[in-house]
Amino acid sequence: MSNLFEFACRMGDNSLVLGHRVSEWCGVAPVLEEDIALANIALDLIGQTQLWLGLAAEIEGSDRDADALAFRRDVWDFRNLLLVEQPNRDFGHTMMRQFLFDAWHFEMLGALKGSDHTQISAIAEKSLKEVTYHLERSTDTVIALGDGTEESHNRMQNALDRLWPYVGEMFLNDDCDHIDTSSLRPAFDARLADVLGQATLVQPDSTFTHKGGKTGARHTEALGHMLAVMQSLPRAYPDAKW
Amino acid sequence: MVVEKPTVTQIWKWLDNVPDPEIPVISLVDLGIIRDVQWQGDTLEITVTPTYSGCPATSIINLDIELAMTGHGIKNLSLKRQLSPAWTTDWLSEKGRSKLETYGIAPPQTAGGPDRCPHCQSTDVQRISQFGSTPCKAQWRCADCLEPFDYFKCI
Structure with missing residues (x-):
């Protein structure tokens, strides 16, 4: 499989898996405005998935389209970061996961916008506008909840501690990456320090990182359960039209 | 022919x-x-x-x-x-912007929020949510006439 195909799958699987995770809040979020916001973010991410997996399918040049890639691959073929497949848990945990991903996604798309591959740069340019908006909201929410009540503060700190071992994978780099992802770390770290400071949260000092999501070597248990739900309909009724 | x-x-x-x-x-x-x-x-x-x-x-x-x-x-x-x-919302036509406002949707502003309530023109407006009923809109409300309204997000 070509490096470019792998890369397009990485980008598309990140937005697909996180988009599906976020959509799990639809109808059950803490308040109506948050419900609508989460559903809208999920929609943006699924839209970006269509672009990235559409590109992957085009690069592959076989008979698979974006839908086939999304619904007919199993866990071992997914190339998303371990961070995005982590379960939603509580609202604070969901928003911390969103902030950590948005802060990386923002830098990543900014770098990809300058690619000389015209399709990659066009998708990045389009997605960056949406992700800028996502980042603004997740930043505000992390600060409000971190610097909120004792209860909300503790939940946000717990979320950060739990998710921290999944941050490092975003900056691991290999030949399949279209740009050097490790170069995004300084800007990410600077933003993180600023936001966590305002949120009165403490960055864990461990540098340990789980890995294996973006290479497909080993996903966490969570992904299989998620795909079982996400793919059940197209697998039960292959090629159904409505 | x-x-x-x-x-x-x-x-x-x-x-x-x-x-x-x-x-x-x-x-x-x-x-x-x-x-x-x-x-x-x-x-x-x-x-x-x-x-x-x-x-x-x-x-x-x-x-x-x-x-x-x-x-x-x-x-x-x-x-x-x-x-x-x-x-970009810069591509909205002038005709479109004024039709949006008449319809009750505040047109996009580069400041990032509506300049006035589309119902009573008051400038005392507050954001309810950055997101709304469609991807292109956010929810705001007017502190004078107390009506909620849609704002067309500026991107």
Whole structure:
């Protein structure tokens, strides 16, 4: 499989898996405005998935389209970061996961916008506008909840501690990456320090990182359960039209 | 019999009569998503850019364009999707902006929020949520007339 195909799958699987995770809040979020916001973010991410997996399918040049890639691959073929497949848990945990991903996604798309591959740069340019908006909201929410009540503060700190071992994978780099992802770390770290400071949260000092999501070597248990739900309909009724 | 092809200007006028499926007071041309119209031989090529990449209206918009063009006797139509340059609310027409406000949706402002309530024109407005009923809108309210209203996000 070509490096470019792998890369397009990485980008598309990140937005697909996180988009599906976020959509799990639809109808059950803490308040109506948050419900609508989460559903809208999920929609943006699924839209970006269509672009990235559409590109992957085009690069592959076989008979698979974006839908086939999304619904007919199993866990071992997914190339998303371990961070995005982590379960939603509580609202604070969901928003911390969103902030950590948005802060990386923002830098990543900014770098990809300058690619000389015209399709990659066009998708990045389009997605960056949406992700800028996502980042603004997740930043505000992390600060409000971190610097909120004792209860909300503790939940946000717990979320950060739990998710921290999944941050490092975003900056691991290999030949399949279209740009050097490790170069995004300084800007990410600077933003993180600023936001966590305002949120009165403490960055864990461990540098340990789980890995294996973006290479497909080993996903966490969570992904299989998620795909079982996400793919059940197209697998039960292959090629159904409505 | 030789049938003359409609001019590109005529086609733009037809497209300006195709309403946005979510906000029917403005047309697809007002929305700024029609990027190009041209004849390639006997095929009419219309270039469309999406507003938001996941907007469910995108497929309806393509269908509406096809229906409108077929209705005007266009037989060979090709719809092209263009992602770059990415859609911006700067492309909303002046006509579209004023129609939005009359309809009760505050038009986008570079300041990032509405300059006044579309119902009573008060400038005392507050944000309820950065997101709203469609990807292109946010929810605001007026502290004077107390009405909630949609704001067309500026991107």
